[in-house]
Amino acid sequence: MFRHRNDRGLKWLLSGVALICGSLVIGIVGFLLVEAWPVFSSGQIFAFFSDGAWQPGSDREPQFGITPMLLASLAVTLLATALAVPPGILAAIFQIYYSPKWLATFQDRAMELLAGVPSIIFGFWGLTVIVPIINQIRPPGQSLLAGGIVLGLMILPTVSLTTRAALQAIDRSLVYGGAALGLSRPRQIFSIALPAARSGILSGCMLAMTRAIGETMAVVMVCGNIAKIPHSIFDPVRPVTSTIALEMGYATEGHRSLLYAAGFVLVVLTGFLLLLRRREPVL
């Protein structure tokens, strides 16, 4: 087959860039493994799951259990997703099927702006606005609930924007066919458009979830950071990322490796979350 010289050049350039992007992930995970190696080779990794508490700084009885933190990461992520997905999807439906054009444009800009707000700003806002409100209901206020609300707001734009893109990408004739058959607007949306866009919407939700589980600066401000298994949504929790952020700058050798190992476990957990997704073509 004849190929133009420029085309071949572009092909090599693109594959090079794609290779670099792909190997970055391997590089980062490899770096985590190298830094965490002392924890694996000494068998301390088992303490991660057998110890009941996290007290790396204790001289008397150091303990390194991260199970409560893994549960906290999952709980905060699930709560945030549960809070963000319904309004995110409904907002996208409104935008496409009901909203006048000027309002739809405004909603787009608003969501993009929300997506661009730095997470530390969300954190401070949560700490000064949301936490005192929850504190009125039940102290201490810094809690699983506060983390879920703040994270939910942070991932709302991801859910809403990807849902909108997925709904726009479906074959319009499906909906027109429904209309021609005399189906009502809600039936067209919920029985035809949403199922057709399901794969794209799910991808968006997964993307939002992985962002939520990896988020650090906001949760560290509002979650209370007590490394215990929570009994209610009003209990403080400490996700894995918070532990790394709180302790990394101050940790010395052994403690440092533990934090890297905790980070590695979190990456593995995120990997499993992604595997749960059904293998469907993305958009």
Added chain:
Amino acid sequence: MRHSFHLLISAFFVFLVMSCSDSSVESIVITGSTTVAPVVADAALRFEEANPGIRVEVQTGGSSRGISDAKSGLADLGMASRDLKPGEEDLTSHCIAIDGVGLIVNRQNDVKGLTREQVIQIYRKEITDWSELGGKAGGILVANKADGRGTLEVFLKYLGLDSADIKADVIVGGNQQAIKTVAGDPNAIGYVSIGAAASEISSGTPIRLLESDGVVAATDSVAKGQFPITRPLLLVSRSDTSEETGRFIEYIKSDAVKDIIESHLYVPASK
């Protein structure tokens, strides 16, 4: 189009080479404690003005990083807001200032001060209500700092406790987060650098510094050596420091930067 692109790339590289090869400038790299950094950064500006030809770069990353960077040679000087530990004694420490760590409560709390014994009981959850300490009834919300923080270590040393003894309700990161937590909950107690607390109080944040063992938490009680919870702010160096680095250490220990240290509400180290 193509030409202008090449031009841009070449210009970039020329700029890169130029910025690296300026050999007449000696630079001093300082890393470490976020508590010490603002003071050192201000002092560095003044030092650079007085010594053209020397550039001082100040980066933050916590006391432990400062000490390990100074040890490994990644930095010329490390900053630390705690004493050197066993195993770190091959470094020389230079005390530039003293900081006090004060207990803070919400402004609505009317407890005036606490003794060391009472603080121990609060942080071990043996006292759980302010009414037991003469305040308005309300469950005490105990805020502690994360493991490894300089302030936590100073606080534990004062109480004579191990970090496993402490039963906290919330764990906070830096001073800012501790202050926001206490400002948002009338029953909370926490501890922060006195300097940080004092400047927040003067800007209207609803918190109050408690007396410790009957001593007012303020820079002058720290200066007089009366306040019980204090820590040194250090610069640490290897034995083979450059001449410029030595000059900077002399400079920051001299009276020339006394006003800078005081403006950050720390107490200049007595000679």
